[in-house]
Amino acid sequence: MDREIDIAERKIKIDKAANLPRIDAYVADQQYRDQTLSSFNASQNGYAFGLLGSWDIFDGFSSRGQKIFDTATLDSQRVARDQLVLQIEGEVREAYTRLLTAQATIQAQVANQKIAEESVKLARVSADSGYATLLDVLQATLDLTASRSDLIRARQLYLDAMADLEHAISLKFVDWPSNTAAIRADTDATTAVPAFPPPPEAAPAPASPATSAAAPTLAPPVEAVPTPTPAAAPPALHP
């Protein structure tokens, strides 16, 4: 987009040059026949070199109109750049927010699932001993199912957000050395609870504030994918 703006700016310069005088140099070998004769015998020969100046003094304001037209094109290119910046910021912010929410949700939901499992056990015991009804067991089971399905949804949300964030900032997190090391270290982990991301200032500093918020140290939620080191900035980025 910056290149297109540059091109548009240069077009305006070209438009401005349309009404300026122009000077060319020329060299010519000339032969002029005497037009009263049919042969070239009496023709005049000679070399010529010199300067040729030309100037479009007035063109009916055509070049002025072209300049205004190209100025409008430049303006629209600048607007398009602003739009693109805003769109990228929006994409990054949206994916990052989803990622944070998914992380928090997963963390809460893992704990909630344990409570729900315990609740089901207790409800069954109570029902067996006559202190609770079958409806209570069903309700506890329903809560456990809801808790599990919410956890699955949160993981899906996390992975979607991760993919969108990677797409938005054109970087792939798992390719970073710190993440790779973390993956190796946590290969055997079975219940890896994802860590909260570092604050934005701890992230490596890409071009815009929005992308700086997108720290590449976000942990995948699933157990198979480990938590990377939060504060480690990648030594090299692989777009």
Place this chain on the structure above:
Amino acid sequence: MKKPLGCLLVFFLAALGVRADAVPHTLTLRQSLALALDHNPELRTASTAFLSAEGRDIQLHAILYPTINAQAISTPLIFYVQIQQTFYSHATMPQLRLSRLTHEQAFLNYRQALFDVAFQVRQAFAIALGAQETAALGRELIEKRQTAYKTGQNLFDAGQLQRGNVLPLQVLVNLAQQNEMLDVLAEQQGVLALAQAIGVDLPDSVRLEGSLDDNGPTKLDVGALSAQALRDRQDLQLLENAKLSADQQIEIDLKNAWPTVGFESDSAIQPPAYITGGTSAYDLERNYNEPETQRVAGNTQLPISLYMDWTFYDGGNLRGVKTAEKALIASQEVAIDALKRSIPGEIASAVTSIESERSTLQLLGDQTPPSDVEKDATVDYDAGRVRLLDKVNLETDIVRQRQLRLASQIRLSLALAALDHALGRGLEAPRSAPAH
């Protein structure tokens, strides 16, 4: 909103008066429209079309003016001054008509962009406001469940309740908190979508103020509304204008098929040569048939000629141009027909949605008010007729009912915005170019 058309007009007129440079912490629909008017990229791009049309207008009017060119060569020193003025060209009137159409097209384009942006902002605002209210309902549910959990915990501590009865309450609190996180996420996504529609970077903490549209027009006749839309839709007018412009462009491109008559002067001024004798004193580009005696330095000619250009045969080039441009016009006619056919469908869809949501809201409104149900539940619980868990479940159902009503209101609001957009109404466009 009682009268969407009138209110939107008020919004727009208010927006013209509001210069919202700083993003406020609270945002109304009116402020959102004002911000969008200043910052929306689509509108800003459309506003550059005015400048573009001005440039094109100047170019198209150039046919009315003479052109003056000057040339000078140094060896021998000769000045040429060429003046050309077209008296008659087949392209003159089409160019002037195209100039007018270009201005109209820029204006229609801006109006269309304005309608689109207003529609997008209304939609985004309704969704964001709905998400904000949904999140508030979620927080209310959390508070209720937390209160119930504390009560249960106290009863458990007092030995009046078993742990098996307290744990479900805790699970419910956690589930509500989980849902609240998702609601907050939806709220932030709504704000981001609104920021995109407005064209500014809104903070997540911005609060939206206002209410969701829930009334709209009472009489919804699809046939009448379709006829109105066919009359008022800006995009339809824009396409028809583009077709008219293409008609004129054909005439301009085929101008050489008709004679062009004009005046031309190709004056040559040869000042006295500073090199005496020889061929260098001759004007080498002319005077070929002049007597030798006139071939002297300092010679000057001021010819004036009336010319006529007329291309009789160009190998089929003009015919090819004409065929290509006719094809373009045919495609524009197809687009106009397609748009005309799609308009009744858009309106019918919006009307159906409005009627459906109104029926849903009517059904929900006929139910017992949630406050009465909650009151009865509290009385029953205090009297020991229902358990704490049952009371919590009842409260959950009440909140869900309110959420259903809210969701229906959001859909109704979106459908009303869609109807306004399909009708091509709701905003009064400015009479002059915007100051972007």
